[in-house]
Amino acid sequence: MMKHALASTAALISLAFTPLLAHAQKKYDQGATDTEIRFGNTAPYSGPASSYGTIGKLQQAYFKKINDEGGIKGRKLNMISLDDGYNPAKTVEVVRRLVEQDNVLFLFGNVGSPTNSAIQKYVNIKKIPHLFHSSGANKWNDPKNFPWSMAFTPNYQTEGRIYAEHILKNASGAKIAVLYQNDDFGKDYVQGLKSGLGNKGSMIVSQASYEVTDATINSQIAALRASGAEVFVDASSPKFTAQAIRNVADVGWKPTHYIPFPSSSVGSVLTPAGLDKSTGVVSVGWLKDPTNEQLADDPGVKEYLDFMKKYYPEGDIKDTMNAYAYTAAQALVKVLAQAGNNLTRDNIMKQAASLKDVELPMLLPGIRLNTSTTDYAPVKSLQPISFDGKQWVNHGEVVQTKP
The missing domain is CATH 3.40.50.2300 (Response regulator)
Known part of the structure; x- marks a missing residue:
């Protein structure tokens, strides 16, 4: 009888603490909650490089798709995307706003070499993940000196x-x-x-x-x-x-x-x-060409074209930057899924630096994403x-x- 009572008490104690343990396992930095992951982006929606603006527009559309499907572990993705006009001084201004006023968890997909260069020291001092930005400048694969900055574009x-x-x-x-x-x-x-x-x-x-x-x-x-x-x-x-x-x-x-x-x-x-x-x-x-007739039956291309039709119909399927933006957004979703309930800046950067043979629908056959703590270049294969x-x-x- 005593043993049964002790077992029952132990079970009750275990049940009582289960929600507390589950709660304790969740770790958040600013910008993350049980219902939202808030992050920042800059893109040239105006100015001399405005053709790159489609990158930010597509990614906003892609995250709407993810949200429509329930988000990531129930959390909706909220990308605050601001126009910097491809002007480095403006980039500094709007990134400070994103970090210090909008309280974003991280930055994602910022467009341009000069613009990202202008914020590189700032985000690394502040320890803000500066993820998968659209620049292939050589400086981005430097985890020793700039451990918070990782680009997505292949190295120039x-x-x-x-x-x-x-x-x-x-x-x-x-x-x-x-x-x-x-x-x-x-x-x-x-x-x-x-x-x-x-x-x-x-x-x-x-x-x-x-x-x-x-x-x-x-x-x-x-x-x-x-x-x-x-x-x-x-x-x-x-x-x-x-x-x-x-x-x-x-x-x-x-x-x-x-x-x-x-x-x-x-x-x-x-x-x-x-x-x-x-x-x-x-x-x-390194990306599939959705206009290539030989890829008309490719599952990845079909998936991409279905997305474009439903979520970004104003986008041009002939624009390589749209396939690029789509793939970068999918890579971010992979990172956030790996992060689970530990949505701290440290862990997000850790997961971004832990990609292993990741295959995505619009990557050419044989090309996979790989990163490590000593190698911040996700794409390492190219085809003439x-x-x-x-x-x-x-x-x-x-x-x-x-x-």
């Missing part, structure tokens, strides 16, 4: 080295002309290109830069053309890439034209430039591609890269 220097390898393989004796945006974005591509060329660096016979505030790059194209280069490596952002493609064709220059991944959108870059004028340009890919006048086609094997 790595991309530049792949272009160098491609040039050496296909046009080893060619003269190379280079155009670059005068900031981390453009300079990293040039550094990667030169690193990849190694002792063949003398192949570069002409270089020209531009500022993101410039109206045109016509004079730069004229100077580069005059060099007699047969290869044109164009490290420019979308507005200027479209100008470059159009101008190169209009002046009768016919180099092999390499353009960066962030400027490879068929919808927002190649179509405005002219699909006929864009035929033959070379880039790299070329534009055939209608769509991007594979132009080589997937290359396993190193930061």
Whole structure:
């Protein structure tokens, strides 16, 4: 009898403390509750890089989808997205507001190299997770010095080295002309290109830069053309890439034209430039092209197109930045799901640095996300591609890269 009573008492004590234990297991920093995960974002909804604004718009639509499905463990995702006009000073202003007034748990998907660079020290001093921002600048894979900043875009220097390898393989004796945006974005591509060329660096016979505030790059194209280069490596952002493609064709220059991944959108870059004028340009890919007829039955592409139709019908499926934004948003959902009920800044950063062979619907076959405490580059594989006048086609094997 006594044993039965003791067992019953123990069971009651256990039941009584179960809710307390469950509650104790939940850990929150500001911006997280039982019902909400609040985080911040900046994007250029206006200004010279406004074509990138679609990234923030799609991600807001994607998180609405997640919320419609019940959120993550019952918590709704609340992304506060503010316009910074691609102006670093404005980025600093709105990020301070997000952190100090809106009390966000973390930052996600902030767009741009110069804009993210402007807040890098601030967020690391404040220990705010600065996750999956849209920049491939080399500085982002530096967990030792900046443990709170992790980008999503593949490394620009790595991309530049792949272009160098491609040039050496296909046009080893060619003269190379280079155009670059005068900031981390453009300079990293040039550094990667030169690193990849190694002792063949003398192949570069002409270089020209531009500022993101410039109206045109016509004079730069004229100077580069005059060099007699047969290869044109164009490290420019979308507005200027479209100008470059159009101008190169209009002046009768016919180099092999390499353009960066962030400027490879068929919808927002190649179509405005002219699909006929864009035929033959070379880039790299790591995402599926939803307009590729060969992928019409691909489950991941079907899922993406269904999402676009229902949640972001105004979005352009030909715009590579939309597939990019969709994939980055899915990566964040993966991180938050891994974090469970421990929604502290420390744990969110820990989970972001613990991705293991993550497969997502719009990643090309063989490309997976991997991170660690010593490697903050989620995407490490890229595939050379070329534009055939209608769509991007594979132009080589997937290359396993190193930061």
